[in-house]
Amino acid sequence: MTLNIQLNGTVVELTSPSEYRLSTVLKDQCRGIHLGCGQGKCGSCLILVDGLPRYSCQMPFFSAKNKKITTIEGILNSQEFQDILKGFKRANLDICDFCAPSRVLSIYYLLSKSYTPDQGEVEDVLSAVNCSCSSYDSLQRGIFFSIEEKNRRLHG
Amino acid sequence: MDDRRLKEKLSGRVRYPQDVSSKNLLHVMVLYSTEIRADLLGFELPELPQDVFFITSKDIPGKNWLDFGDGGMPLLAEKEISYKGQPLALIYGPRLDELEGFIDKIIVKTETLPPLSDLDIQESKAISYERRIQEGNSEGIFQKDENNVLEDFFETTEQWHFSFPAPYSSCQKEGPRYIIHSITQWPWMVQKNVCSTLKLRKDQVQIKTYPCENSQDSKLFIPIQTSCIVALACFLSKKTTTLTPYPTDGLFLSRGRGSIQYYLKAATNTQGDLLALKIDFSFDSGAWPIWEKEWIDKICFASTASYHCRNVEIHGKSQPTNNPPTGQFPDSALSSVFSMIELLMNSLALQCKGDILQWKKKNILRKGNGFFTGALLTKEPGLDKLIDEVVERSDFKRKHSSYQYQSGRDSHHSLGIGSRGIGLSTAYLPSGFLTNNSDLYGAAVSLKLNQEGQLSISLPFQPGHKQLYKYWALTASEMLNIDQKQIQFLINNQPLLAGPGTLGRNITVINQLILNGLQWINKRRFRDPLPLEVTRRYRKKTAKWNDSGFTGNPFQFLSWGAMTVELMTDEETGYIDIKQIHIALDTGPLMIPSLASSVVERGLRQAHNWLTGSFQIPRVNFPGFKDRIPFNVFWQRSQSQPRSLDGLVQILYPAAFLQALSQATGQSQHNIPPLSQERSNL
Numbered sequence: 001m002t003l004n005i006q007l008n009g010t011v012v013e014l015t016s017p018s019e020y021r022l023s024t025v026l027k028d029q030c031r032g033i034h035l036g037c038g039q040g041k042c043g044s045c046l047i048l049v050d051g052l053p054r055y056s057c058q059m060p061f062f063s064a065k066n067k068k069i070t071t072i073e074g075i076l077n078s079q080e081f082q083d084i085l086k087g088f089k090r091a092n093l094d095i096c097d098f099c100a101p102s103r104v105l106s107i108y109y110l111l112s113k114s115y116t117p118d119q120g121e122v123e124d125v126l127s128a129v130n131c132s133c134s135s136y137d138s139l140q141r142g143i144f145f146s147i148e149e150k151n152r153r154l155h156g
Numbered sequence: 157m158d159d160r161r162l163k164e165k166l167s168g169r170v171r172y173p174q175d176v177s178s179k180n181l182l183h184v185m186v187l188y189s190t191e192i193r194a195d196l197l198g199f200e201l202p203e204l205p206q207d208v209f210f211i212t213s214k215d216i217p218g219k220n221w222l223d224f225g226d227g228g229m230p231l232l233a234e235k236e237i238s239y240k241g242q243p244l245a246l247i248y249g250p251r252l253d254e255l256e257g258f259i260d261k262i263i264v265k266t267e268t269l270p271p272l273s274d275l276d277i278q279e280s281k282a283i284s285y286e287r288r289i290q291e292g293n294s295e296g297i298f299q300k301d302e303n304n305v306l307e308d309f310f311e312t313t314e315q316w317h318f319s320f321p322a323p324y325s326s327c328q329k330e331g332p333r334y335i336i337h338s339i340t341q342w343p344w345m346v347q348k349n350v351c352s353t354l355k356l357r358k359d360q361v362q363i364k365t366y367p368c369e370n371s372q373d374s375k376l377f378i379p380i381q382t383s384c385i386v387a388l389a390c391f392l393s394k395k396t397t398t399l400t401p402y403p404t405d406g407l408f409l410s411r412g413r414g415s416i417q418y419y420l421k422a423a424t425n426t427q428g429d430l431l432a433l434k435i436d437f438s439f440d441s442g443a444w445p446i447w448e449k450e451w452i453d454k455i456c457f458a459s460t461a462s463y464h465c466r467n468v469e470i471h472g473k474s475q476p477t478n479n480p481p482t483g484q485f486p487d488s489a490l491s492s493v494f495s496m497i498e499l500l501m502n503s504l505a506l507q508c509k510g511d512i513l514q515w516k517k518k519n520i521l522r523k524g525n526g527f528f529t530g531a532l533l534t535k536e537p538g539l540d541k542l543i544d545e546v547v548e549r550s551d552f553k554r555k556h557s558s559y560q561y562q563s564g565r566d567s568h569h570s571l572g573i574g575s576r577g578i579g580l581s582t583a584y585l586p587s588g589f590l591t592n593n594s595d596l597y598g599a600a601v602s603l604k605l606n607q608e609g610q611l612s613i614s615l616p617f618q619p620g621h622k623q624l625y626k627y628w629a630l631t632a633s634e635m636l637n638i639d640q641k642q643i644q645f646l647i648n649n650q651p652l653l654a655g656p657g658t659l660g661r662n663i664t665v666i667n668q669l670i671l672n673g674l675q676w677i678n679k680r681r682f683r684d685p686l687p688l689e690v691t692r693r694y695r696k697k698t699a700k701w702n703d704s705g706f707t708g709n710p711f712q713f714l715s716w717g718a719m720t721v722e723l724m725t726d727e728e729t730g731y732i733d734i735k736q737i738h739i740a741l742d743t744g745p746l747m748i749p750s751l752a753s754s755v756v757e758r759g760l761r762q763a764h765n766w767l768t769g770s771f772q773i774p775r776v777n778f779p780g781f782k783d784r785i786p787f788n789v790f791w792q793r794s795q796s797q798p799r800s801l802d803g804l805v806q807i808l809y810p811a812a813f814l815q816a817l818s819q820a821t822g823q824s825q826h827n828i829p830p831l832s833q834e835r836s837n838l
Contacts, residue, residue, distance in 0.1 A: 017253045024252065031175055032168025036322060044321070072168040081166075089162060092750060094623060097367050098321040101168030123784075132758040136784055138750060 005064050008074030016061045022047075023056035025064075032072035032101035043129035046102035047071050053109050053128055072101035079153060080111040087146025093138050099131035107143055111150050172366050173337035176326035178396035183252045184389045185259050185400055189233065189242040192478045193269045196237050199245060200263035208249035208258060211392060218355035222380055223348070229444035229481055231353060231384050237266065238443035239480050243381070248389045252400055271478040284441060285448045285474040287456050289706050291528045292467030294432035297423050303431065306504050307421035310496040312828040314440070314479065315413035315766045321367075325382040326398040327390035332360055334387055339366045340379035341618050343647055349380050350387045361387075365618045365647055377446070377483055414440040414482035416455070416492050420500045422465075428508045430501075430519040432467040435459045439489070441474040442481040448474040451482070454586075455489045456706065457529065461497035462539060462582040462716075464525045491763065491807045494583050495828060498811035502579075503824060512580070513547060520582060531700075531709030538742055538794050539582050542718035545740035545790045550720040552578055575822075576735070578722045579815025583807040586711035587665050587800045599665055600693040603673040607686045609638055611677075613670060614646045619663060623748050628670055635674045636681065664713055664798045665694050667747065715743040715799035719808035725820045732817070737787035741804060744795035752801060753789065759805030760785050766806075767813055767829055 001018040004011055007029060016025045023045035027033050033056065036042035040055040047056045048070035075081050084107050088095075095103055106128040110117050117125075122143050126136060164170060201210055213220045213232040222228045233244045244264060249255050272282055298305050326337040334356070340346050343363040350361050363383075382399050389397040421434040437455060441448045452472045459470050505515035520539045526532035547553060602614040611632055619625065625645050633640045669692040676690045694712075701710040722735040739756065746752045764785060814825040 020253060027174070031171070034168075034172065034321065035174055076167050085159075085163060085166060088166065089159070094750070095165075097165050097170035098172070100165045100170075104166045104168075132761055133754065135754040135757040138754065 001062060003061070003065050006068045008070055014061075014064075018060065018062040020061040021057050022059040022061055022064050025061050026056060026069070026071065030071040030073050034098055034101070036098075041130055042099075043102050043106075043131070044099060046105055046128060048105060048109060051109070051112070053106055070105075072105050075105065075108050078108070080108050080150065083111060083149040083153060084108065084142075084146045086149045087144075088142045090145040090149075091138060091142040093134060093142040095139070095142075096131060096133035099129050099133060102129045103131070103139075107146060110143070111146060116147060116151065170367065172321060173324050173326040173339060174398065176328065176337050176396065176398055178328065180250070180395045182248045182250055182389060182393055182395050182397045183255055183400045184246055184248040184386055184397050185252075185255045186243045186385060187245045187247060187259055187262055187264070189237045189240055189244050189264070191237050191264075191266055191268060192240050193271045194237045194266035195269060196233050196235055196244065197265040197267060200265060202258055202261040204258060205249070205254070208247065208254060209389075209393065210245060210247050210262070211388065212245045215392060216353060216388060217391065218351075218353045221352070222384065223352065224377060224380070224446050225345070226449060227444065227446040229446070231381065231388070236269075239478050241480055242443070243385070246385060246389060248393065248397060255400075272476065282476050283473045284445045284476050285452055287452050287470070287472045287706070289456055289468065289470040291469075292432070294423075294434055294467040294469045297432035297467055298421065298434070300423075303423045303425055304504065304507055305421065305423045306500065306507055307419070307434075308500055308503070308826065310418040310420060310499065310826045311415065312492040312495065313415045314482075323379040323382055324399050325379060325386045326396065327383070327386040328396045329390055329394055333362055334360060334390060335362050335364055336383045336387055337364050337366065338379045338383045339368055340376075340383070341368050342376050342380070343618065344616070345376075346380050346383045349384055353384045354387055354391045367622065368618055377481075413489070413492075414442055414451070414479070416440070416489060418493075418496050420496060422500055422504050424504060424508055428505070428510050428515050428518060430463055430465050430504075432469075433460055433465045434469045435493075435497075436471045437473075437493075439472065439474045440477050440479055440482070442479045443476060444481040445474060445476055446481050446483075448482075451489050453703075453706075455493045457527070457586075457710070458490050458493050459497070460528055461494045461501070462521050462584055463497070463501060463519045464521050465519075466528055468528045490583070490585065490803070491766075491810055492828070494581070494807045495810040495814060498581050499814055499818075499825060502815050502818075513543070513552065516580065516582065517543060521584075527709075529709070530707045535795075537584070537714070537716050538792060539716055539718065541794075542716060542740040542742060542792060543580070543582060545792070546580065546718045546720045546738040549738045549788065549790070550578065550736065551722055552580060552720050575727075575820045576722065576724045577816035577819030577821075578720060579812035579817075579819070580718070580720050581808050581811035581815070582716075582718045583804065583811070584714045584716050585800045585804040585807060587713040587715075599669065600691055601666060601669040601673055602689065602691045603670070603677060604687055604689040605636070605677050605681065608642075610642045610644070611636065611638060612644050612646055613673075615666065617666075618647050619666075621748075621751060623751055624663065627747050628667070631671070632674055635678055663747070663802075664800050667798055669694060713797070713799050715741070715795075715801065715804055717741040717743075717804050717808050719805075719812045721809065721812035721816045723813070723816045723820060725817070732820075734785050737785060737809075737812075738790070739787060739805065739808065740790040740792060741801070742792040742794055743799040743801045743804070744797050745793055746791065746801075747798050752791075755801050756787070756789055756805050757785075759803070760787060760809055763806045763809035763813075767810055 002013060002015045004013055014025055023033055023035055034044040036044035038057045040058040045056045046053055050068050084104055106125045110125045122140060126139055213234045220230050222231055233242050247255055247259055297303060321339055323339040328335045336350060338346050343365050347361050347363050351358055386397045386399050416437055416439050419436040423432045424430050439451055452474050456470050456472050505512045517540060521533060521537055523533050523536040599616055604612045629640045629643045632643050673690045673692045677688050680688055701708040718740045720738045724733045724735055810828055818825045
């Protein structure tokens, strides 16, 4: 099966068996996707599909048809990525290399919203990636600092 | 962390074995057994294309045996299948989708055998290791009429944890050498096994390690297996191979902790002093016993938990079953034995009709009284202070009195209302190993200061967290007054530097070895000519431990802790709500404070998974990952050197949780996880 997918802003043609996991297909294109549990539990294959976070290991390849897919590689030049970078640095947050791309992508999703997210939404985002490399408190601090950086950039 | 490194990390540029690529990359898939126990007769293969290969144990050029230092297992099954999930054969080829199609069509011809039954085990046909210890006269104390005697049965089931990143491996052939890409903490053991499997020399096999992240001990066993698998396929194909992740392969789980069954008996005098303890346990070591002596001996050593008791009778045995081989954990089996002893002690204290808190304080380990092995505690462990901290911070005193009041009202549980419970536990965590096997207990660090002022530190393992490198570099920089950029760390592949000082608990041991080495260099750096080189080893032959007599003190460091767990059960929904957890830990100075809190949180989460993960009552909903477990930690820093932390919380939590659950439900708990019949009133 061949599909045209809008991957990180560029239309690419991907060929794979239709039932194949999207995570495995995208892995060849985007090295930031890590293959973990394959059961939608660990969150290391998290991507944004039409702007919403999804576990790509739980999506068959055919379901990517006509979708706009964003991976960590697609947000590296965004302002929000810089906000997260600064926020994590301020929080002295040292998450592991394995979950980092998915964690950043999930926080990017939060930051790309037009309003300031509340505590519940922050906790939702934290739960999207099931890695225990850092404590919840330190992660939360990193997120709130990232939000502050974004607000400072937008509103001075 | 510098900006460049942080950006590299957050943008997902850090590579893992999965990212090794090549034009001729071959994917390797493992055919696992679906039978529990059977004779393996052969395989019936579908028609395979020329570029897809199927290999069995017969194709292994060297030994079909993975050696883990003490025990091991075959890489691929030969004649007999001994557990469900055992690797039987490999299939490799260029297209993953093709392989998935083929592997489903392979027919494994077997003759099913009955699994090892309880009867086999009871007839002692299958005891692989046994330890009997008798200190004092426990039987005489049990027989005295005036003493309070309590006996009970307990059981803890097997334990699995998530472990990320999953230890997948890849292998490249570069000239005569094989480069193994492995997420391992124990590279020289990987090298040793690959060499043995492929009949290669050590210089033909190079191990490239990747970040291990959490110091989960599955990084000891599974990478050896996965590395040998990809190396075998690479050896036969002469092409780059990678082990393809597959959801059902279970590699993202740690090796299971075996189940343990206990019979416990304890006695106190009329004043409530703990006089005697009898413990009889059998440990399920799985199909291939690995480090079972270590497991059994550690349980034996910890069989009085954090209580002082000189009259003990212990009988521990390890029995092979048809379950997957048991893994190793930072706390070994201590979480199991501590939990069960705490539950028994709790019941004993209630039977004495005294105050649980006072009873515990009366019988805990103190300076001078020590362990039943004869090892004296020369310093005050400070359990009193730790207990006071958690009790004062929690609702323990008020809850305890209300519990007594509540327990007198028999009709309470028929009223259909939720109830609260609070549990208190104490524990210690030893560093290091008991075993005398040099592959396991030894740990050594080499430091070399050369003429250019560069310092190299050779470690026997890869630490779980990169921040440890930073910590040691900072320490060395301060002690020797050299630039941090002039310090490099090497992972030594030589068995001269044995492991696994790899484990989280042994970080403290390695830390001390590094400090000793730095002090040695610091003394001589302006006196002796450079280069200066020093090797520091842990556990010399003079260690005060008699393995055969089970006497003395095997552990250099002990860390201590206390915990209270407050919870509430909702009878309507079956929901167990953890209200608050208070933890007091004495682990000496914290090496990396920011990391310490995540270690505590991870420990709680892992222990909570154990208590709830295989829970079989659908109507009881435990808090999941999304629900944060609220906890406070009080760090007591009475000791001068850093002590082990990873694993201590896993020991403390189950005991306190089960006590709290017992109070809340009015039913004494005897199992991890709690059994359905005991929870029927919820």
